[in-house]
Amino acid sequence: MTQLSTPPPLKTVRWFNTDGPLFPPVLAGRVVAVYAFQMLCPGCVANALPQAQRLREAFAESDLAVIGLHTVFEHHEANTPAALEAFLHEYRIRFPVGVDAPDPDGGPIPQTMAAYALQGTPSLLLFDRQGRLVHQLFGHPPDLTLGAAVQALLQSEKAGSPGARAEAGDGCADGVCVAPVG
Amino acid sequence: MTQLSTPPPLKTVRWFNTDGPLFPPVLAGRVVAVYAFQMLCPGCVANALPQAQRLREAFAESDLAVIGLHTVFEHHEANTPAALEAFLHEYRIRFPVGVDAPDPDGGPIPQTMAAYALQGTPSLLLFDRQGRLVHQLFGHPPDLTLGAAVQALLQSEKAGSPGARAEAGDGCADGVCVAPVG
Amino acid sequence: MTQLSTPPPLKTVRWFNTDGPLFPPVLAGRVVAVYAFQMLCPGCVANALPQAQRLREAFAESDLAVIGLHTVFEHHEANTPAALEAFLHEYRIRFPVGVDAPDPDGGPIPQTMAAYALQGTPSLLLFDRQGRLVHQLFGHPPDLTLGAAVQALLQSEKAGSPGARAEAGDGCADGVCVAPVG
Amino acid sequence: MTQLSTPPPLKTVRWFNTDGPLFPPVLAGRVVAVYAFQMLCPGCVANALPQAQRLREAFAESDLAVIGLHTVFEHHEANTPAALEAFLHEYRIRFPVGVDAPDPDGGPIPQTMAAYALQGTPSLLLFDRQGRLVHQLFGHPPDLTLGAAVQALLQSEKAGSPGARAEAGDGCADGVCVAPVG
Numbered sequence: 001m002t003q004l005s006t007p008p009p010l011k012t013v014r015w016f017n018t019d020g021p022l023f024p025p026v027l028a029g030r031v032v033a034v035y036a037f038q039m040l041c042p043g044c045v046a047n048a049l050p051q052a053q054r055l056r057e058a059f060a061e062s063d064l065a066v067i068g069l070h071t072v073f074e075h076h077e078a079n080t081p082a083a084l085e086a087f088l089h090e091y092r093i094r095f096p097v098g099v100d101a102p103d104p105d106g107g108p109i110p111q112t113m114a115a116y117a118l119q120g121t122p123s124l125l126l127f128d129r130q131g132r133l134v135h136q137l138f139g140h141p142p143d144l145t146l147g148a149a150v151q152a153l154l155q156s157e158k159a160g161s162p163g164a165r166a167e168a169g170d171g172c173a174d175g176v177c178v179a180p181v182g
Numbered sequence: 183m184t185q186l187s188t189p190p191p192l193k194t195v196r197w198f199n200t201d202g203p204l205f206p207p208v209l210a211g212r213v214v215a216v217y218a219f220q221m222l223c224p225g226c227v228a229n230a231l232p233q234a235q236r237l238r239e240a241f242a243e244s245d246l247a248v249i250g251l252h253t254v255f256e257h258h259e260a261n262t263p264a265a266l267e268a269f270l271h272e273y274r275i276r277f278p279v280g281v282d283a284p285d286p287d288g289g290p291i292p293q294t295m296a297a298y299a300l301q302g303t304p305s306l307l308l309f310d311r312q313g314r315l316v317h318q319l320f321g322h323p324p325d326l327t328l329g330a331a332v333q334a335l336l337q338s339e340k341a342g343s344p345g346a347r348a349e350a351g352d353g354c355a356d357g358v359c360v361a362p363v364g
Numbered sequence: 365m366t367q368l369s370t371p372p373p374l375k376t377v378r379w380f381n382t383d384g385p386l387f388p389p390v391l392a393g394r395v396v397a398v399y400a401f402q403m404l405c406p407g408c409v410a411n412a413l414p415q416a417q418r419l420r421e422a423f424a425e426s427d428l429a430v431i432g433l434h435t436v437f438e439h440h441e442a443n444t445p446a447a448l449e450a451f452l453h454e455y456r457i458r459f460p461v462g463v464d465a466p467d468p469d470g471g472p473i474p475q476t477m478a479a480y481a482l483q484g485t486p487s488l489l490l491f492d493r494q495g496r497l498v499h500q501l502f503g504h505p506p507d508l509t510l511g512a513a514v515q516a517l518l519q520s521e522k523a524g525s526p527g528a529r530a531e532a533g534d535g536c537a538d539g540v541c542v543a544p545v546g
Numbered sequence: 547m548t549q550l551s552t553p554p555p556l557k558t559v560r561w562f563n564t565d566g567p568l569f570p571p572v573l574a575g576r577v578v579a580v581y582a583f584q585m586l587c588p589g590c591v592a593n594a595l596p597q598a599q600r601l602r603e604a605f606a607e608s609d610l611a612v613i614g615l616h617t618v619f620e621h622h623e624a625n626t627p628a629a630l631e632a633f634l635h636e637y638r639i640r641f642p643v644g645v646d647a648p649d650p651d652g653g654p655i656p657q658t659m660a661a662y663a664l665q666g667t668p669s670l671l672l673f674d675r676q677g678r679l680v681h682q683l684f685g686h687p688p689d690l691t692l693g694a695a696v697q698a699l700l701q702s703e704k705a706g707s708p709g710a711r712a713e714a715g716d717g718c719a720d721g722v723c724v725a726p727v728g
Contacts, residue, residue, distance in 0.1 A: 040629075040636045045591065058326040075636075078629035083586075086621035090586045144240040147329025155337045222447075222454045227409065257450035265404075265447055268439035272404045422690040508604040511693025519701045 007133040008115035012098035025127035027065045031153045032127040036071040039087040041121045048122030048140045068097035071113040128153050189315040190297035194280035207309035209247045213335045214309040218253040221269040223303045230304030230322045250279035253295040310335050371497040372479035376462035389491035391429045395517045398489040400435040403451040405485045412486030412504045432461035435477040553679040554661035558644035571673035573611045577699045580671040582617040585633040587667045594668030594686045614643035617659040
């Protein structure tokens with residue numbers, strides 16, 4: 001049985017591609033997909049960010065929020081906000097991207113990355129309409145599995161059926177795993 | 183509003199990779215994905231059949247049946263059952279594949295292909311748990327869209343909610359379209 | 365030191381995409397690339413035949429002959445000439461393709477395949493302008509290596525420099541190997 | 547007829563992956579391939595730099611020098627040497643990379659990029675063993691064409707035949723074009 005605890009908020013210092021700051025994981029009753037990435041991470045550039053762009057196209061914005069989170073834990077001097085802005089422009093990434101807040105103690109791991117105990121980049125966090133963390137994955141899932149996981153969250157929430165939702169989030173399937181946090 | 187009529191049965195003359203004949207689209211309450219293909223169709227070999235294999239892996243067999251249908255409408259002399267058997271072996275296609283029944287009047291279009299008015303190969307037919315045709319597509323859909331469509335059918339049927347099902351099957355999204363038949 | 369013996373002729377029973385029978389490996393002073401393949405071999409369809417098509421585009425016909433050889437050693441009942449003709453049409457293969465002559469003793473290995481001791485399909489044979497076998501490979505080489513190998517044969521022959529030619533054909537580099545025959 | 551003038555030297559302010567500064571295009575009698583790129587250019591990351599890595603593997607270091615040139619003409623604040631160093635590390639680029647010297651007048655186009663009148667990134671410059679510019683291309687060529695072009699330079703130079711070399715570099719073929727400079 002998976003306990004869906006209240007996940008920590010995303011702590012960010014700046015946002016791109018959005019007028020104001022976002023407060024995920026709770027976003028107006030939408031399902032939320034957060035892609036943690038670094039602009040100099042080859043797997044993020046080749047696999048995860050293109051998947052995020054496909055995901056943005058595959059579902060309505062009113063149903064699903066797709067969000068990038070720049071979780072810089074290495075090469076801090078290269079991964080500046082100015083560099084990220086240029087990167088987002090060149091790679092035509094149009095969905096909102098937040099910059100994870102640096103460790104106040106000067107450590108390399110930013111705050112949201114630490115709060116979710118992310119193993120590295122890319123990582124994917126999927127939240128249901130109530131802002132509960134349902135899936136957490138290091139790497140990127142197959143498109144088929146991801147499409148099914150998002151649809152399961154969209155549909156179970158409509159029915160307001162906790163049973164259906166818990167079932168969808170229970171355990172691991174094809175690389176998408178539930179990560180109970182806290 | 184999409185009318186979900188009772189679709190025609192698959193008319194086949196032979197099956198591979200299964201002990202007995204299958205009677206889709208009704209298959210023991212499962213969602214059913216039928217890939218109509220020809221073994222000499224480049225788009226089938228490069229895109230649709232690999233997607234069918236991924237789909238087979240992404241969902242449980244007890245929830246989803248993935249079935250191939252060899253709808254030969256050209257090069258009949260090359261697309262013999264013996265050739266198909268060799269093809270399935272070489273391409274490691276393990277899910278059941280039926281051979282569409284030839285036109286009794288000697289025309290080029292086999293019977294199931296004609297009954298569903300398929301435009302060509304590859305084509306995808308998606309049936310819900312009650313055997314109703316929900317999606318029909320010439321080509322192949324994006325994996326994300328297909329994963330969502332299958333999951334929508336799986337989940338809405340559990341709740342027994344016709345409204346949810348109809349909503350999922352209503353209209354076209356990202357290349358997956360409802361095709362009311364009959 | 366590689367001895368470049370006179371290779372056996374291609375023994376064929378039929379040709380497609382050409383008016384008359386070809387007599388490789390000697391083809392009017394051109395360099396000759398022969399792709400041995402089977403139409404139901406996944407690696408041939410996905411890798412070797414597309415490379416043969418790129419190779420056809422990359423060099424002038426007056427310099428390089430690109431030829432397919434259908435070396436059927438399995439699924440003989442499926443790999444009929446009628447099936448091959450349909451396959452070549454569907455995959456838009458426009459260069460000449462010969463059908464390797466069956467074993468007169470009824471064995472599975474056709475005559476040219478046996479004469480060259482090919483290990484399987486796809487295989488590549490590269491002949492110089494004098495019809496001498498210079499490279500023989502099971503699989504397919506990287507495009508960069510193949511482009512260099514063809515160019516080396518084209519250029520050394522112009523200079524009539526046996527030394528240059530022998531050097532190009534000497535040993536193995538990146539998967540393209542000399543196979544002294546006989 | 548292509549005039550092979552003496553090309554301008556690469557003007558650089560820093561080198562990575564090499565002990566000392568390099569002085570291309572003249573590099574100890576080797577053929578030299580220079581890939582002009584920017585670390586935030588998607589086509590460079592997806593196509594040109596992987597090709598440069600394959601090219602490095604396909605030919606001997608004693609025959610061919612493969613060199614990167616970071617020609618930053620946009621997003622200067624993001625494309626710092628520190629960022630480039632991190633990029634080269636993450637993408638496992640091991641061949642020497644020089645940083646094109648900034649315009650002393652403060653313009654956006656760096657000096658080598660201006661001297662060769664490069665249209666953008668990626669661009670490829672191919673020099674023969676005498677340091678003469680033979681091919682210049684905006685984009686990246688097919689691997690087959692590039693392999694042939696490099697081999698032509700390697701082989702014609704051995705024979706010391708200006709005719710052979712001139713022929714190889716004459717005009718355009720498959721996207722690789724001679725660009726007489728000066």
